[in-house]
Amino acid sequence: MTPQQIEYVLLVAQLRSFSKAAQKLYITQPSLSKYIINIERQLGTEIFDRSTTPISLTAAGEAYVATARQIKAAQDDLANRIADMQNLRAGTLKIGASTFRTSYMLARSISQFCREHAGVEVSIADNNSENLKEMLRAGQIDLLISTGSFDPKYFDVEPLATEQLYAAVPAAAPVNGKLADWQLSWEDIRSRSERFLRAKPVDLSRLRDVPFILPQQEEFNEEVMQRSFIAFGGLPEPALRVRTIDAAFSFVVSGFGMTLIPDTMIHFGNYAAHPVFYALEPAHAQRQICLVMRRSSYVSKAAAAYCLTLKRLVEIGTWRIL
Structure with a gap:
């Protein structure tokens, strides 16, 4: 799988629409459809079931997407390790949180982190708690701010606030x-x-x-x-x-x-x-509002620095929007 193949297939799988994915990729829908068809020809099987609305993954598609996510997580992990060698002058940080948490609680800590580490590209995945847990397990996000229960087999959990x-x-x-x-x-x-x-x-x-x-x-x-x-x-x-x-x-x-x-x-x-x-x-x-990370995963300098920023603001009571 090439990085472009992974990006295109994962986006179509996420949005369950060729037209919506094409818009986000800034290409035409026919071009994207043709690209996916070429991948399916190479595999000798269909990835997407086009008979449903919205489109869905076939059994082979489920396997392809699971593998693509593992490869993407490994690529991101490598990119973070290399970025760490540059001492936070580059790199990425992917934070997962519900829309509510993002709106009411995280703006201050994220804004401060971006000011202190302008070279790090920060993105926020807002979704429901269960989907965010799966994204964290799959390495699609670096950390999660949420409430609820977390299986200690897969997650390290640190309480932040009540x-x-x-x-x-x-x-x-x-x-x-x-x-x-x-x-x-x-x-x-x-x-x-x-x-x-x-x-x-x-x-x-x-x-x-x-x-x-x-x-x-x-x-x-x-x-x-x-x-x-x-x-x-x-x-x-x-x-x-x-x-x-x-x-x-x-x-x-x-x-x-x-x-x-x-x-x-x-x-x-x-x-x-x-x-x-x-x-x-x-x-x-x-x-308990918790900071959650994937157990035994590599913690990038960007993720560690953001956690310190967040916890410092929690301690002095200014982590949320005033």
Whole structure:
């Protein structure tokens, strides 16, 4: 496999479209299709099943792509080792994170790293947690910032910070009148006010009359929400399912429904309006944000330098957007 063959096949496999891949490669779709057909002729079998929409990999295609990813990871590893000999004057750094983490938490550390190491090319892969784990295992990214569980057989995990979920309820919801003693404002949470320090966890069963909004992707999905409701008979039937936590929050602010919101969003989201918040039982609503790397992999100087930058900002509390 040549580097160009690997690049073209992997991009088509990722996007599942010849036309979309051609646009990213700045070539015409007929040229890309012809190129892939030539590879398939050399192999004596088809890589892509063109009878499906979107296109999919054949069994041979799955094997080809798996091997291509291994070769690409080895090529990147070699490039990083050579770049390290130039003492961070060149090289690459590939960081994996959900869209939420990228938007709310990583901009400051990445910006500082780029200023300090202008010769290193930084790229961010934003995807859901499971896909990012597979990308890390395959060597497609150098490190991952995420929550959740990680198999120690494949990953080295270092906790960075603790994240707390809060119940977010529209300010005009009638239930707030019955729970005045439990209410917190976003100012209470940001400033860690006396009210915040005295706040007791709310009984989530008391909020069941408020329609529940369920995010379905990224790190705040049904499994995560289910844990917070476990002591109250399980997750309520969602009145609305949305794709992201940002979308769920927008509906709450507009006056419809409740959801669970991470304190990261409360501290560092740039919102003009906020709902009423309620503290939850920490045992069910706290999670560790972790720095994850592939076990026994080569750690480039760029990756090591970024980790030091990130951890330094975590220690002084300025790693997130203020």
